[in-house]
Amino acid sequence: MHEHIIEVIKQTEKDHDIKILYACEAGSRAWGFPAEESDYDVRFIYIHKKNWYLSIDQKRDGIEVPSRDKVSIPVDDRVDMSGWELTKALKLFRKSNPPLLEWLHSTIVYHEPFSTAEQMRELARTIFSPRSCLYHYVNMAKGNFRECLKREDVRIKMYLNVLRPVLASNWIKKYQSIPPIGFEELFEDAALPLELQEVIKTFLKSKRAGEDLIVEPRIDVINSYVQKEVEELEAYAKALDVQIEDPTEKLNDLFRITLEEVWG
Missing domain, CATH: 1.20.120 (Four Helix Bundle (Hemerythrin (Met), subunit A))
Known part of the structure; x- marks a missing residue:
């Protein structure tokens, strides 16, 4: 199943003209109590090409495979993949979004070809609320x-x-x-x-x-x-009253660095 998930990840990149920065398991398999028939809850963060961001209109910032967004290969019925576009992920990260923090620290990582997720893990210590x-x-x-x-x-x-x-x-x-x-x-x-x-x-x-x-x-x-x-x-x-320093500028930098790292 691991190889199939990697295949779906690569096909999603091709069909949707994106790069997936990070993909992991987020359900009971990552938590450590799966049954053999448990679904594969794959979650990912992705980035578009530079021109996608140069628009006055807001665009859709999520992908759900295969429930809403199709790919051009068959997807196993047990695989549920969904992902967030990077700027959406970073806005949620700024709010210390717990599901996103879980993704970044998942026990099962399928795909991490770029430095973005590791940089987010390092920043997580300071943005954690x-x-x-x-x-x-x-x-x-x-x-x-x-x-x-x-x-x-x-x-x-x-x-x-x-x-x-x-x-x-x-x-x-x-x-x-x-x-x-x-x-x-x-x-x-x-x-x-x-x-x-x-x-x-x-x-x-x-x-x-x-x-x-x-x-x-x-x-x-x-x-x-x-x-x-x-x-x-x-x-x-x-x-509880814990003051968190605004990380917006650091996240802006991370977004720009990722654009250059991925697309040049």
Whole structure:
């Protein structure tokens, strides 16, 4: 599948007259708990040729393959590719956008022929906003948790999708830094109650074996932990005040450098 994804990346470049600067895995495969049949959630950042940017009209700044944008080769049904044009990505990066930060630190990188992603990773240390990232992960945990509680057929993946943003939030609270994308590293660092650790280990074992089992919608050890953590993390985020220096000029420079590096 890796070779097929590279082939789709190269064909997307040809068909859409762009260069893909960076492409990675962004879903459960990157998080470390995929099932064999899991989709491949490929995310990428791309740049157009110089003349594309010399226009008074704003143009579309995203590509979705194959759901919205076609390429001239067959794409495996399990592959979902979507990408952001570089200026869009940099504007979101300036706001410390958590999904983009996850892309840049993915455990699975498919394509990185230029220096842009590495330069962004270096800048990420200075643009990282603990407060905005905390709100993102806490709100994700709350939304996923509500979905669990109102369903009768809760699957293991749904609970893992609640626990991961809670653990990421606690990493931010503890270290004031970008959390790792891998679930295992977050889990091992968290020092969770033993009973909860055993439940999560069982979930991970089943998920990796391809058994996304249906479990009870109310597992007390998870529910009490999530409710307590979400309340504490929300209160912490509200009180947090970290000033971030405006990185706009550095990002403007990065955009110009990338244009020259890619197109000359």
